[in-house]
Structures are given as C-alpha cells and as structure tokens.
Amino acid sequence: MKTQNNIKDKDKLIQDFKEICRRNKLKVTPQRTIIYNELISSKEHPSVEILYKKVKDKLPDISFDTVYRTLLTFYELGLARVVEGICSSKRYEGNTQDHYHFICTNCGSVYDIEEVKYSYEIPQLIKQKYSPKNVRIIFEGLCSDCAKI
Template sequence: MHKQHKKERFEEFRKICREHGLNVTPQRIAVYEALSGSKNHPSAEEIFRRLVSNFPELSIDTVYRTLNTFAHIGLIRIVGGYGEVRRYDPDTQPHHHFRCLKCSRIVDFESPEFSRLKVPDVLQRKCRITGVKVVFEGLCEECLSR
C-alpha cells in the first residue's frame, strides 16, 4: 500500500470503485488520497480539515459518507472508536473477545495462551505495555442463520 506510487494507487482505486459500481468523483479521490497518505489513523474531521483548504465546497457529511462507503467495500478499515456507543464489561480478568461485524455482539472467551503473547520488540523498546487483547471478528451464530 505505502510502497505503491500515487499513480498506481489511483488506478487501483478507480478499479475498485468501478467493481463496486461507485462513481469516481473528485470528493472520493480526495478523501482516499488524504487517508492513504496518512500514517496516524485520522478521524473524519481531521481528513476534512486537511482537505477543505484546497476543496472549499467539500462538506463534512461527504467525508463521513465516503469513508463509510469505503469501509463497506473493504477499501479501508475502521479502527479505534468504532463510532458505536460505549459498552462496559464487568470482567476485569484477562480475556478476549469475538465481535460480530453485523450485529456488534461481543462474546467473551478465555485463553491463557493469548494472554501471554510476547510483546513485539518494536513496542517493548518504546512503550510501557499494560495489557493485550485479541479480537476475532466475523459473523456470529445468529447472524449466520439469517
């Protein structure tokens, strides 16, 4: 991804849009370029601010809509806050989660093995690590049977 040249990335982008029946608009190009050129997992607001000076008629709603569309077709991913409501877990013991991509259900499971994953060197050197969690994602039983 970061290795590609701008040109190639653009062609790839255009192709993926076409495959999903999406028009290739200046707004979509701008949002995709802004995101794929950034390393810090920006929010919609940050992307909007980065673009609006060169693209004054761009609206924040379009940025949200565009990013959602991209995430929907798998062109980008959502990380961090999922824009969902905050949820709470009474279990403070180390444990891990499965999260249903469709209904957002969260299922706990225990795995001493996962709780003992080795911290990668690159993190170990710079950060103080206080915990690790493994999140499997997919479709839950209920959503599968529909």
C-alpha cells in the first residue's frame, strides 16, 4: 500500500533541511534546496547520475560535480542515506527514517519496506568479537514486474 505521506511531509522535511543547514553553517541556496527537494520527491533511490538529470531540468547550468558534492554534503549532515548492498553506482535517498530495502536483482529497483518491523538478534559470536552498533537488512529477489517475465 502506498501512502501519500511523502507529499504531506515534504514541507516539514524542507523546513528541517533549512534548519540543519543553518545549524551547520551551510547556506540554504536555491541550488541546494532544489537538489534536496528532488531527492525527497524521488521514490526510486536515485544514483547521482539520475538525480543530476532531474535537477538539470530545473537548473540547466548546474554541473554534475555540484550535484555529486551536494549529495555527499547531505550525506555527511544526515540528510541523505546511501542504499546499502549495491555495488554499481551509489544510490541515495532522502528518507532517513529506519526502514528496509527490497532490491530487485534483475532490474536494480530499490523499494522501501516501511510497514514491517523485522527484529534480528545480533549473534553472541559477533558481539564477542566486535562491537556491532546496528544491523542492516536487505531483501533481495525479483520485484513484481520482473517476477512476471
């Protein structure tokens, strides 16, 4: 079930974004705001390449490097996350709430799974050897479109 939450919460996210920028002494430029807006509007967990294409529609003069560096800055400020488990180009998202991903091994689509709480006990052996802070769970397989083929 898809909810419309994202659209409703967008104003709030933009507000928080401006606040976080200010706190980190980062200017809230129209460029940064547009990049952030595109990131949180996208459900597809875009790579820099994809995001760059979208941003370029609105800001024809923007360079790839600017989008790339802006995303890294967002990542450092906790405004963006990198989708784990993908070896090709890094994929980003503006959804910083804890959730799981389903990654299609055929087409590479990344889906958010937010409705499910999946608990996982960290095995004793790992706790003895390391100091794990969190567990990330990725579901892999075929998305519904690819399963039909």
